Amino acid sequence: MSENDAARDDQARGDRARGDRARGDRARGDRARGDRARGDRARGDRARGDRARGDQQHSGGSASGATSDRQRRSWARSGQQRRGRPSNEVAVVGYAHSLVRRHAPEPLGVLAVDTARRAIADAGLEVADVDGFVSASMFPTAGAHAVEDGTSIVSSQWMAAHLGADARYTAGFDGVGALTGSLALGVNAVASGTADYVLLHRALHNPVGSYHANPMKAAVGWQQWTVPQGFFGPLQMIALPYNEYLARYGASREAMAAVLVEARKNGARIPWSYWHGKPLTAEEYLAAQTLVDPICRYDCDIPVDGVATFVLTSAERAADLPNKPVYIAGYASGLPPRRRLAQHWPLDDIMDAGFGLASRLWERSGVGPAEIDLPQVYDGFSPFVYFWLEVLGLCPVGEAHRFVQAGGIDADRPDGLPALSGGGALGNGRMHGVPQMLECYLQLSGRAGERQRDKATIGVACHSSPHYGGAVVYSAVPF
């Protein structure tokens, strides 16, 4: 950066600091006025209202047209009341994504560094500009695979060191909703001035051999309560709440075929996807034997080697960079309501916590489900699609299976909700929330190429389960 740029940055920081103080005063005023109970009730009413609006919009099939200035002013007004820092203060300004393969020929760390260098260049920056590094290193296998930095995972510190960066801040998120959690670390680092340009990465590895099989002979600690009983691994974890859903709402595997067909249709159009050029038919889906009823192989995202990297910076600095920024309007994470046996995820736990997450998400981002025109629901296991559609208020509770079966998430239909337009995990490979975030970035920045949608202004990217995961609202314009 030139000295002029630096001076302008300092000026911008000063302006922002003054703005921050003003906002801080307002926030303190809100708290002083705030009657906690009243606030909670208001939030509840709002959440119900939002859901009702969502129902109206989608059952009517009349997806709203281009976002009007009036709508945007309305968000801004509500945002002043509801939103806090750092809504829309931080933006995604560049990205790179590796090929998604079953087994990459190069070590994961090599793939990660190459992808990071491409993302930094894509953002119009140099490695020396990047001073913050955030990521999540979870290696989501139940198998007995070694965790080795640079080989099976890539931590933020490993990335910073191997890029040769002059890092001022490195951090890793250790929860389940990995992408939301690590993005939040980056957003807050930028908003607080801890770092100016933050690289967010996610590196996923598929080890040789069975992904989840575990030869364990002795169940120690927390595993003694589930493993000797035969309860083990993510497929069983998701099979129980999915079966609860089927029993409670009269859903069938036939409905889920629509989810798989949609994810693989969209994934087949993405050049770097593992499933590029390989759509799936409903017949193929339904012919697959179940592994852990009612879950079959196609309900699970396929383990892969792949890396995605994004660059974050302040909205002010983003204005000087080559790509159209995509603003982070708000984020929220889930919190399980009860302590359970390991990997015991009852349906009510997922949904109860999910409604809380959604309520916080709308509050923090200043928008509701009716304003979302690019909802990218998480689909690492296919039932998550139902859970997210329902907790976000995009369809009524218990109705997601009918909604998808009726073509409700067909991204090619003018009235369809493009909930898996980025292919999701089922259509790309086990990239842990990356396809959802990337689709929001590409569409809202106008960089989706042949896949560019006419209307994409507010997106939400979900990751993991609503009760352990998170969601982020992205906006094409700051409001």
Add this chain to the structure above:
Amino acid sequence: MTAPAPPTTPADTSTPANTSTAPTDASTASPAATPTRRPLPVPDEQSAPFWAAVARHELMIARCARCGAFTHPPDIICPHCGSTDPGFTFQPVGGRGTVRSWTVVRQSFLPGFDVPFVLVDVELAEQSELRLIGRLLDGPDAPLRVGTPVTVAFEDVAPEVAIPAFELAGEA
């Protein structure tokens, strides 16, 4: 309405499904070809009374000495009252409960389990949301719905080692 009709044969685990990458991997071979033992619990200071009771075919659940609520598994802090000194003691329970969900496991990622087998997610009668997960010993064709009554059963898997499981409670 619920789960699809179960196939009559176990899943072909030699298929390179997305969860198993190498068809030749020994860990995906048929369990019958390489009989192995199920993983056994390793009792610790806290859990020893539980496993000792189970070996005698008795089900005992940890109960907080401060608030009286059951917790499974026991924790270092009572999740009900928040006590950091919960003084958990294992108390006998009736072993009766209802099925909240279930699954038929056709591919096991652990050694020593013959597939298919049924897992049930059971809410014990003693306390709301007191849930255990275990095998249902009535076989994969057992008629199940949400609310089906079950009762605890025990599998003797090694000398002095039993594992809690469930069976249909019947009409009684």
